[in-house]
Amino acid sequence: DIQMTQSPASLSASLGETVTIECLASEDIYSNLAWYQQKPGKSPQLLIYDASSLQDGVPSRFSGSESGTQYSLEINSLQSEDAATYFCQQHHDYPPTFGGGTKLELK
Amino acid sequence: EVQLVESGGGLVQPGRSLKLSCLASGFTFSNYGMNWIRQAPGKGLEWVASISSSSSYIYYADTVKGRFTISRDNAKNTLYLQMTSLRSEDTALYYCARLGELRRVRGWFAYWGQGTLVTVSS
Numbered sequence: 001d002i003q004m005t006q007s008p009a010s011l012s013a014s015l016g017e018t019v020t021i022e023c024l025a026s027e028d029i030y031s032n033l034a035w036y037q038q039k040p041g042k043s044p045q046l047l048i049y050d051a052s053s054l055q056d057g058v059p060s061r062f063s064g065s066e067s068g069t070q071y072s073l074e075i076n077s078l079q080s081e082d083a084a085t086y087f088c089q090q091h092h093d094y095p096p097t098f099g100g101g102t103k104l105e106l107k
Numbered sequence: 108e109v110q111l112v113e114s115g116g117g118l119v120q121p122g123r124s125l126k127l128s129c130l131a132s133g134f135t136f137s138n139y140g141m142n143w144i145r146q147a148p149g150k151g152l153e154w155v156a157s158i159s160s161s162s163s164y165i166y167y168a169d170t171v172k173g174r175f176t177i178s179r180d181n182a183k184n185t186l187y188l189q190m191t192s193l194r195s196e197d198t199a200l201y202y203c204a205r206l207g208e209l210r211r212v213r214g215w216f217a218y219w220g221q222g223t224l225v226t227v228s229s
Contacts, residue, residue: 034215049215087152091214094166098152
C-alpha cells in the first residue's frame, strides 16, 4: 500500500496568514492526489484533485502543488472559516490511502 | 444538487451483521463509481470499499475483505454495504462517497454523504 505521511499534525495561525500543509507519498503517485477539508461534525469536502486542480466553488486562496513525491496544500489569507482538519489522499492506486490529517486552529 | 444519504447504522453486538444503504440523487447514479469510507471516533479517514459504475470492478480494504460486501442497485440509485462478523474495531461513522469522474474505477471523492454511525459493542 502507498503510505501518505502528512505534516504537521496540527498548527495554529492567525487570520490573514499563509499556511502550508504537506503530504509525502511513499512512492510516485503521478500527481494523483486530492485534498479535503473537514469541519467538526461535518463530512469531508473536496478542495483539490490531481494535485493542483481546484474543485468548483472552492475559494482561490486554496492551492496545491507538488515536488517529486512531496505534495503541498497552501492556504493564503486565512479566514476564520478555514479552521478545520485537512486530509490528503492518493488516488493513484488501490487501496486509496489518506494522510493522518492536519488540524488547523485559528488564533 | 448531488445528495448522498446514508442509513442503516446503529448499535450491534460483536459478530452480528448490519446493512448500510446510501440513496443518491442529483446525478446519473449509474455513471459513477461509488465508495464507502469510514472514520472511527476522533480518528482519520479509512477507505473501506469501492464499486465501479456497472459493478464490474469491486475492491475492499484488507481490514474488511471477506466480511463486508459492497453492492449497488442502479435502478434504485442506491449503494449498499453488507457488514458481517462485526468487530469492535469496525465502530465508525460510515460515509458513502462518489468519485469525481464519469465511469472511472478510481479517483478522488468529489461528494460525500453525512455518514451513518455504526457502533459494535456488547
